[in-house]
Amino acid sequence: MRRVTCVLFALVFAAAVVAAQTPDGVKTHIGHVMTGFNGTPMNQGLLPAGVAEAKIAAQHAALAMKASGNLDMMKLHAGHVLHALDPSIETAGPGLGYGVKRAAMGVAQHVELAAKVEGASKNVMTHSMHVATSAGNLVKWAEEMIAVAREIRAASNASQVNAHLPHLNAIAQQLYAGVDANRDGTVGWQAGEGGLQQAEMHMGLMMKGEGL
Numbered sequence: 001m002r003r004v005t006c007v008l009f010a011l012v013f014a015a016a017v018v019a020a021q022t023p024d025g026v027k028t029h030i031g032h033v034m035t036g037f038n039g040t041p042m043n044q045g046l047l048p049a050g051v052a053e054a055k056i057a058a059q060h061a062a063l064a065m066k067a068s069g070n071l072d073m074m075k076l077h078a079g080h081v082l083h084a085l086d087p088s089i090e091t092a093g094p095g096l097g098y099g100v101k102r103a104a105m106g107v108a109q110h111v112e113l114a115a116k117v118e119g120a121s122k123n124v125m126t127h128s129m130h131v132a133t134s135a136g137n138l139v140k141w142a143e144e145m146i147a148v149a150r151e152i153r154a155a156s157n158a159s160q161v162n163a164h165l166p167h168l169n170a171i172a173q174q175l176y177a178g179v180d181a182n183r184d185g186t187v188g189w190q191a192g193e194g195g196l197q198q199a200e201m202h203m204g205l206m207m208k209g210e211g212l
Contacts (some may be wrong), residue, residue, distance in 0.1 A: 022121070022212065026121075029113045030111075033047050040098055047203060049096065050100055050135075053098060054084070056084040057084035060080035061169045062169060065166070068158075068165060070158070071155070075153055075155070079149075086102070100175060101139055101146075104136075111127075111135070112132050114128055121210065123205075123206060123209035127205050128206065130189040131206070133190060134189045134198045138195065141174065144171055175195055176197050177195055178193050179192070
């Protein structure tokens with residue numbers, strides 16, 4: 001029992017030492033991504049804000065699919081998707097008022113700033129690249145979804161909208177889970193693959209490596 005206690009104490013002490021060695025600037029930017037950022041809904045972290053908005057976008061993309069044939073309902077849910085992606089385009093809706101696109105851009109910005117802090121560890125530099133790449137995917141997918149949703153909103157008949165719904169829904173579902181673009185059986189952080197889930201995973205690995 002004494003040996004186990006000593007080992008646990010050593011591990012806790014080692015983690016505390018690593019955390020103490022992490023530059024304050026790195027901790028600040030990690031905090032902006034994970035725990036709190038001024039201007040997000042409830043001042044939560046940029047990544048949790050992005051996850052919340054992505055879930056709303058995916059929910060309403062799926063509801064648009066279920067409303068196939070009902071032009072008004074499909075347009076309504078496309079508007080809700082737009083609001084969750086970028087509320088500067090669609091100001092009203094069920095989203096949080098921040099948007100997936102803005103949150104993802106913020107995540108990429110602050111992990112890259114963390115890696116540029118003097119004294120940042122290799123751990124921070126490596127995982128910041130992984131997170132920033134996944135966040136960049138989110139920005140591109142959000143822009144693609146915005147273009148599709150706008151076409152739906154501009155459509156004059158249900159058949160035009162029906163052609164766009166599978167595309168909108170497919171991208172919406174990969175916002176969080178990512179997509180196995182190279183079909184190797186896994187979803188990585190790489191360009192075209194990583195989504196919010198992969199960003200969360202690599203932020204967790206970064207923080208673990210820093211003892212945070």
